[in-house]
Amino acid sequence: MKFDVSSAALLSRLQAISKVIASKNSLPILDSFLFDLQENKLVITASDAETRLVTSVEVMNVEGAGLFAISSKILLEPLKELPDQPLTFDINDENLEIFIHFQNGKYNFIGQKGDTYPQQKPLNENAITLNLDAQMLLSGISRSLFATADDELRPVMNGVYFDIHTDDLTFVASDGHKLVRLRNLSVQSPERASFILPKKPANLLKGLLSKDSEQVKIQFDENNAYVYCANFEMVCRLIEGRYPNYNSVIPQENPFKVMIDRLSFYNALKRVSVFSNPASSLVKLELRENEMLVSAQDIDFSTSAEEHIPCQFDGTELSIGFKATYLIEILNNISSNEVVLELADPSRAGLIIPSENEENEDVLMLLMPMMLND
Incomplete structure (x- = not known):
């Protein structure tokens, strides 16, 4: 496989999704970015087993296609120090030896097989879809996140509760001492639904949405949520359980x-x-x-x-x-x-x-x- 890519475009995408990678992972492959070369598009994935971020970047002069994984540290640290310039990736399909050629030098290391990277479960058939304005979603998460708890005994309190009615969406967060209830009347949903978004994906969304001013699509079932933004896709496990009746307090x-x-x-x-x-x-x-x-x-x-x-x-x-x-x-x-x-x-x-x-x-x-x- 071979392709050319702008170092600045690649770095900005990698930095945005690298925040999901945990410092200690149960699977060694999760320390790496997964790359999927498809024609003129390089799809990049980062994950910590619970939450997954996917983005893509345009590439040129493509030869071949396929999956490979590269350690996040090997890639991010040198790229941060490189001025913006074209990079040429040359990957040996047999042993996954990777050369990255740039203006005054090259990097050489061995990649990993991409087919061992954990796959995401699809949503079940009765998943619910919600279309939201990106800034509205950012505002709701930003102003409620500080009130979430760190409670191992009551995990439902450790996230932002999305309470969806037919004529509004309410963001709720509480740690038992403080409570935030933020109701937005501009959101219409065909049916009553709710989910609890954990703190880590909520924080990741906060960082990603600040650059987006478009529509965001959220699809969710009882276990997982898919969030589609302009340049990113996030998949995360939801917190299971019933959120307390916040209006009663x-x-x-x-x-x-x-x-x-x-x-x-x-x-x-x-x-x-x-x-x-x-x-x-x-x-x-x-x-x-x-x-x-x-x-x-x-x-x-x-x-x-x-x-x-x-x-x-x-x-x-x-x-x-x-x-x-x-x-x-x-x-x-x-x-x-x-x-x-x-x-x-x-x-x-x-x-x-x-x-x-x-x-x-x-x-x-x-x-x-x-x-x-x-």
């Missing part, structure tokens, strides 16, 4: 409502939280008429801080404690200028909602409070 009656500038609140929390106890990261919010007092202290080191922030609030005074790191993460994933805090009492979950949602969106974030010592 969202408090409905919240008499205390506070409207506050998101950036002022965010910056004050970042400053004040430096003085909190590092183990708990507890900050105390005291609500008074049109003012919020944000305070933190670390008794062990005799440090404390407090800041006053103006806000819109005319209820009775209330004090509630939250973990600062979680609250900062939540505010960082809301885009509106002002946020509304909806609270009931110091022991019940607080809701953080943007004062203005983006078009076709309904965002709600929930945070469990922490006990105050006083």
Whole structure:
């Protein structure tokens, strides 16, 4: 087999899919990229047995066709240092000895047989298809991923839950302390369905989708999902199990409502939280008429801080404690200028909602409070 390819085009494709390769693999062949030469197209696959990324690159002056695998380290490290230029791959079909010729030199190594690379199971007949806008999918994953758990006992919490209704798609993520529910009303589906996308493929999609502004097609059954983007195809195993009823934990009656500038609140929390106890990261919010007092202290080191922030609030005074790191993460994933805090009492979950949602969106974030010592 023989072909020419642009080093920059090849490197950009390899780097994008290499993130799926695990540092330790159960099968040695998974340390490699699988190449499939088909006429003027080189199809490249990377996988970690659970998730698989496929892309392709245009090639020229092709002779022959076939499958071969090359160690990801052997290929990626030298290519990163090469300026953009044509590369000529010359592969011996008998012993898979590979020469890569470039402007001022060549590389020589032995490839591996591609037919031992694990194949992907096809979806079953009752698979469901969903067409989404790439930016909408990216936005939903990006703003919910931070709330997923790392819980070995409850694996269903370790991914983003896609709850698909006939007139909307809801992204949900929760770790038991914080919860994100992001409903998008622009998605229509012919039927009710749902799946849980694990954290690793969600993170990979986040990296791939940022370059895509087109439509994304998702096909899934109860075990696997295929995601088709403009230049990539991802196949991943889904998390099996029932996702908890997330709507039942969202408090409905919240008499205390506070409207506050998101950036002022965010910056004050970042400053004040430096003085909190590092183990708990507890900050105390005291609500008074049109003012919020944000305070933190670390008794062990005799440090404390407090800041006053103006806000819109005319209820009775209330004090509630939250973990600062979680609250900062939540505010960082809301885009509106002002946020509304909806609270009931110091022991019940607080809701953080943007004062203005983006078009076709309904965002709600929930945070469990922490006990105050006083």
